[in-house]
Amino acid sequence: MFSKSITDSPLCRACMETDETSIHVMLQCNGVAEQRAAQLGSSAKIQALGDLGGLLSFRNELRWLE
Numbered sequence: 001m002f003s004k005s006i007t008d009s010p011l012c013r014a015c016m017e018t019d020e021t022s023i024h025v026m027l028q029c030n031g032v033a034e035q036r037a038a039q040l041g042s043s044a045k046i047q048a049l050g051d052l053g054g055l056l057s058f059r060n061e062l063r064w065l066e
Helices: 023-030 030-040 052-062
Strands: none
Touching: 023 030, 023 052, 030 052
């Protein structure tokens, strides 16, 4: 699992490639692709736009907001 701590860096904790935004983590980040696929299915980019329950479950799985 990834670090839950707050950091001064804007980079994504999972991939360290780009800024950590909600859009990046929920739809684009390769660092959480496995968890995203498990929670949202193989077509996560499409499903995420209409699956609020899945998005919330995915966010809870990452435990970054605790």
